[in-house]
Amino acid sequence: MKKLFPILGVLTAILLIYALYQALVVAPTERTMGDVQRIFYYHVPSAWTAFILFFINFGASVFYLIKRNPAADIVALVTAEVGVVFCTVVLITGPIWARPVWGIWWTWDMRLTSTLVLWLIYVSYLFLRRFSSSGETPLLAAALAVLGALCVPFVYFSIWFFRTQHPQPVMGGGGSIDPRMLHVLLINWLAFSCFAFLVCWSRYRLEKLQREVDHAHALESLMDPRGSAR
């Protein structure tokens, strides 16, 4: 497993560079929007990656509630953290694109608003993890993750009732996309997913080590009361 990590790291780096090249050079320039449209190759893959990570967070939280498996708790923590980062990327790249194309930075449209609310929910999840005492954190966080995930369809439906301004979804929407653009989009998505996986993996190892260290410290101070007084 440890040998696999650097190999995957190198592969991901190559893939990211290739995807960058594809997005900036190979992909055809969009007719009306021009080069600003290329941000789409970062915006959409980040969004998909964030949604997948939040979905894994939900699955891991449910698993933790049922089985009380500490590894599932670490997975939930890690995916929420990395998911929030990707979701932030979505929320930052969106306005950068919207300003020249729509003429406004932000609008309270369905997809923008639901992404923002999703971001708020998972930031509050990270707050809870931060503020609760360590022994209870996994259970409380898992309960909040389940409630937060259940909230998502309500957010979507309630905001759906407003008129939507965002371009139709690439998949399953009415819009059509140049096959070359779709190709570049999918390469970027693959690169971003690999990158997210890599970050999650290294964060997982870090968190696991941290817990082992904490555990060892606790044991040590139990064994040697004078040592802990330092």
Next chain:
Amino acid sequence: MSAPTGITRVTLLKDLRLEWRSKDAINSMLFFSLLVVVVFSFSFDPSAEESRQIAGGLVWVAFLFAAVVALNQTWAREIRNQVLDAYRVSPAPANSLFIAKTLGNFIFVSVLEALMTPLFIMFYRLRALGPAWPLLLVAALGTWALVVNGTFFAAMSLRTRSREIMLPLLLFPISIPALLAMVQATTSILNGEGARFWIVLLATYDLVFTTVCLLLFETVLNAE
């Protein structure tokens, strides 16, 4: 079946009696929402037509903030004298306690709404353009949505550092769809339009979140 409902009844009556004698929650909520009404009125200075458009938002934001005041107190009195720990070691079902607390908060916030609504109507010169009775349904469903999640998250934030800050941080993001539905339903009804979509959405939200809170409350109460 009779034992759980008995525990719910006893806990609820105890909370109501405590509140009746101290009037802590209701007084602070009333004064707080009065402040919100006055501050909003100064900040926006709306005409009668404008206030009809923004009243739904004002009313529910005032009630949401005021409810947080009551929700923060709801478990605090069980911490003193280790009442909650005693409850946890007793064989009484956790959900009976949860239902009692939720019903208690529901009653407090409903009383607050009943007292504050005339004031809102007076200060903002509100007049509905259509039948106003569906507002009662919206108020009941909306209050339940706030209170059921609020009671749950108050129990959760009890376990955290700086618990009084934690409750709004947890409650507000999850409540956004419910809040949107309440505000939109209230505004539509005041403007004489139908609000069926929002009421159905609110009812579904209540149903789903009540079920999940009941499923998870025992875990949260006993989290160690």
